[in-house]
Amino acid sequence: MYENLKKLRERTGMNQNDFGASVGVKKTTYSNYETGKTQPDSDFWIAVAEKYGVSIDYLMGFTDNPERGPEAVKSALERKYAALDDFGRRMVDMVIDAEAERVHVQAAAAPVIDLGTIRHYLYSPAAGPDGLAEDDYEDIPRTEDMPRGADFCVTLSGDSMEPYLHDGQMIFVARDRQVNRLDVGVWYYQGGTYVKQLDKRDDAIYLLSANPDREAANLRIPYESEHDLRCYGKVLGIKKLPLPEYR
Numbered sequence: 001m002y003e004n005l006k007k008l009r010e011r012t013g014m015n016q017n018d019f020g021a022s023v024g025v026k027k028t029t030y031s032n033y034e035t036g037k038t039q040p041d042s043d044f045w046i047a048v049a050e051k052y053g054v055s056i057d058y059l060m061g062f063t064d065n066p067e068r069g070p071e072a073v074k075s076a077l078e079r080k081y082a083a084l085d086d087f088g089r090r091m092v093d094m095v096i097d098a099e100a101e102r103v104h105v106q107a108a109a110a111p112v113i114d115l116g117t118i119r120h121y122l123y124s125p126a127a128g129p130d131g132l133a134e135d136d137y138e139d140i141p142r143t144e145d146m147p148r149g150a151d152f153c154v155t156l157s158g159d160s161m162e163p164y165l166h167d168g169q170m171i172f173v174a175r176d177r178q179v180n181r182l183d184v185g186v187w188y189y190q191g192g193t194y195v196k197q198l199d200k201r202d203d204a205i206y207l208l209s210a211n212p213d214r215e216a217a218n219l220r221i222p223y224e225s226e227h228d229l230r231c232y233g234k235v236l237g238i239k240k241l242p243l244p245e246y247r
Helices: 003-012 016-022 027-035 042-052 070-082 086-109 223-228
Strands: 117-121 137-141 152-155 170-174 184-189 192-200 204-208 219-222 230-235
Touching: 003 016, 003 027, 003 042, 016 027, 170 184, 184 219, 204 223, 219 223
Parallel strands: 117 152
Antiparallel strands: 117 137, 152 170, 170 230, 184 192, 184 230, 192 204, 204 219
């Protein structure tokens, strides 16, 4: 019996009929797989692993770790390839070679898309003495992996936002995006520029460090001093963080 396969199905809340349908097999077929009455083929294991993000070794009971690395599907395909006879392997090799050539030709013919540039401020925000100097920047090419909607980027200095943002990491900021409670923004206050999490409380505005060891780096801004607080924008590419729990 494939216990881990059953555990995965039960975690999804599906019955055998619905789970089997989700990976393209009938209820009876799936039931026989789960109980070990019949042996699933590699296509089934690959389909479940791909759809639910777990490793094939976990599904088959070889490990209790469900995490799926890139080698998981690769090894399953290699086992499937090894089971072919010489004719089957030649046919697979011909298809792979033809597809590789097709992809290569398409990539060579694809137009290069110019995504423009984005402003990278050279001042690294942390507990520093100055704001973002409008004349201290460089324009760098935008790439596909940069968050959409970013107006500028800066390189983070310091560890106050660990483990979510790291020292030396380039972060991307939208100027006009609203920064709500527990969002991360880039701030200027009393001569310092900071990347902090916003928290508004009854007594004051707080700019919080995410790092459990950096409570001392938090800023408290009384509401009567709110006019001295400037927000450069919201940091993109990071979800709303939980309220820090300091040590």
